[in-house]
Amino acid sequence: MWGGRFATGPDAIMEEINASIDFDQRLWRQDIRGSLAHAAMLAATGILTQADVDAISAGLKGIETEIEAGRFTFSRALEDIHMNVESNLKDRIGPAAGRLHTARSRNDQVATDMRLWVRDALDQLDEQVADLQLALAEKAESYAGAVMPGFTHLQSAQPVTFGHHLLAYVEMLARDRGRLRDARERMNECPLGAAALAGTSFPIDRHMTAKALGFARPTANSLDSVSDRDFVLETLSAASICAVHLSRLAEEIVLWATPQFGFVKLSDRFSTGSSIMPQKRNPDAAELVRGKAGRVFGALQGLLTMMKGLPLTYSKDMQEDKEGTFDAVQTLSLCLAATAGMVRDMQPDLKTMRKAAGLGYATATDLADWLVRVLKMPFRDAHHVTGRLVGIASGKGVGLEKLSLAEMQEVEPRISDEVFAVLGVERSVKSRTSYGGTAPANVRRQARRWLKQLAKG
Numbered sequence: 001m002w003g004g005r006f007a008t009g010p011d012a013i014m015e016e017i018n019a020s021i022d023f024d025q026r027l028w029r030q031d032i033r034g035s036l037a038h039a040a041m042l043a044a045t046g047i048l049t050q051a052d053v054d055a056i057s058a059g060l061k062g063i064e065t066e067i068e069a070g071r072f073t074f075s076r077a078l079e080d081i082h083m084n085v086e087s088n089l090k091d092r093i094g095p096a097a098g099r100l101h102t103a104r105s106r107n108d109q110v111a112t113d114m115r116l117w118v119r120d121a122l123d124q125l126d127e128q129v130a131d132l133q134l135a136l137a138e139k140a141e142s143y144a145g146a147v148m149p150g151f152t153h154l155q156s157a158q159p160v161t162f163g164h165h166l167l168a169y170v171e172m173l174a175r176d177r178g179r180l181r182d183a184r185e186r187m188n189e190c191p192l193g194a195a196a197l198a199g200t201s202f203p204i205d206r207h208m209t210a211k212a213l214g215f216a217r218p219t220a221n222s223l224d225s226v227s228d229r230d231f232v233l234e235t236l237s238a239a240s241i242c243a244v245h246l247s248r249l250a251e252e253i254v255l256w257a258t259p260q261f262g263f264v265k266l267s268d269r270f271s272t273g274s275s276i277m278p279q280k281r282n283p284d285a286a287e288l289v290r291g292k293a294g295r296v297f298g299a300l301q302g303l304l305t306m307m308k309g310l311p312l313t314y315s316k317d318m319q320e321d322k323e324g325t326f327d328a329v330q331t332l333s334l335c336l337a338a339t340a341g342m343v344r345d346m347q348p349d350l351k352t353m354r355k356a357a358g359l360g361y362a363t364a365t366d367l368a369d370w371l372v373r374v375l376k377m378p379f380r381d382a383h384h385v386t387g388r389l390v391g392i393a394s395g396k397g398v399g400l401e402k403l404s405l406a407e408m409q410e411v412e413p414r415i416s417d418e419v420f421a422v423l424g425v426e427r428s429v430k431s432r433t434s435y436g437g438t439a440p441a442n443v444r445r446q447a448r449r450w451l452k453q454l455a456k457g
């Protein structure tokens with residue numbers, strides 16, 4: 001493509017380090033779509049003849065069909081997707097192919113292709129996150145009242161319900177979707193027509209190509225257009241935060257599925273066995289969701305580092321934006337699908353969870369609250385009295401509810417036997433009716449609100 005200035009071809013190593021076709025061939029749809037829009041604009045503005053553009057468009061569609069059918073041979077010597085397509089176009093239609101690149105450069109071309117790809121990726125991820133929310137909200141509705149221990153510091157803290165716990169993830173994922181949508185909104189501008197960096201002397205219509213490609217408007221500064229990869233960074237940031245959420249849920253599933261916790265049983269479809277220990281059922285999918293998060297963060301870190309020292313405008317370094325991004329999106333997509341599958345199949349063991357909810361003096365706060373409410377004690381005093389009672393119970397190796405009234409009255413004489421009612425885990429969760437609290441009625445309401453919202457799409 002630049003034979004005019006060069007006497008010899010590239011060294012083999014030069015070709016190897018330079019070529020991106022091995023990974024950017026996945027931009028073929030976007031590349032052809034962008035070229036079709038560019039060509040149509042060149043005809044509409046009279047820059048090219050309609051006859052040339054008809055030939056170009058027919059040729060591009062032929063290439064599309066050939067790639068789709070898997071019959072296209074990509075060549076490393078042709079460096080990247082843009083030149084592979086253009087060279088094939090020349091084989092098909094002859095010299096008119098050479099006119100397609102009028103008022104365009106690979107710099108604005110690749111920026112456009114990448115935006116189109118990332119925009120589709122954002123839409124697909126959003127759909128998958130929504131599906132995971134749905135899986136979680138359905139489970140949450142079914143188990144709105146199933147009592148389990150709530151933890152802080154991974155120590156039993158207060159009883160909560162399983163539905164409440166799952167809805168916490170629905171909220172996190174809602175923020176993820178907000179970030180994906182924000183990124184999409186901000187990135188939806190078309191760099192095509194910025195040409196190499198400075199714009200072009202041809203009377204192009206950038207609004208026309210922007211519209212044809214579904215962008216809200218053309219980008220406003222040609223230098224920024226070809227050197228900006230913020231849209232990839234934002235996508236990877238949103239993807240990374242989402243991967244954090246999936247990884248945390250995965251970690252909980254790993255814990256819950258241990259015989260020691262025994263809170264959930266994973267389905268055969270989402271667990272594996274051991275080749276040596278016949279009793280084992282391993283949560284490999286959850287472990288991999290946890291493990292793969294690092295790849296997504298790595299792609300973000302790699303791109304941040306690659307961009308930070310680049311002067312305006314395009315530098316070839318920017319070709320390195322692709323592999324990490326493709327991998328991160330594919331990885332997150334797989335993790336979302338696996339998590340949705342695990343959640344849908346997961347069977348909670350209600351008895352075990354309920355029993356665990358009462359361990360570790362999880363209703364101590366309920367006892368303290370009772371002392372405040374009924375005996376009008378200041379909370380700090382109630383905390384102290386409750387602490388002493390927990391100490392006595394723990395010394396005897398029993399739960400709070402197993403202390404006798406006499407034992408309790410030794411610490412605080414005004415305690416009556418009404419107190420025993422608040423020591424049960426069910427009473428505890430039922431009483432947490434504050435907005436956003438774990439009371440089953442709240443949880444049911446929230447789960448239904450989500451289900452309704454998700455059905456609306």
Ligand code: ARG
Pocket residue numbers: 020024080106107110314316318319320
């Ligand atoms: N393959 C290149 C990339 O992905 C396309 C742009 C090349 N531009 C250039 N001036 N060499 O960044």
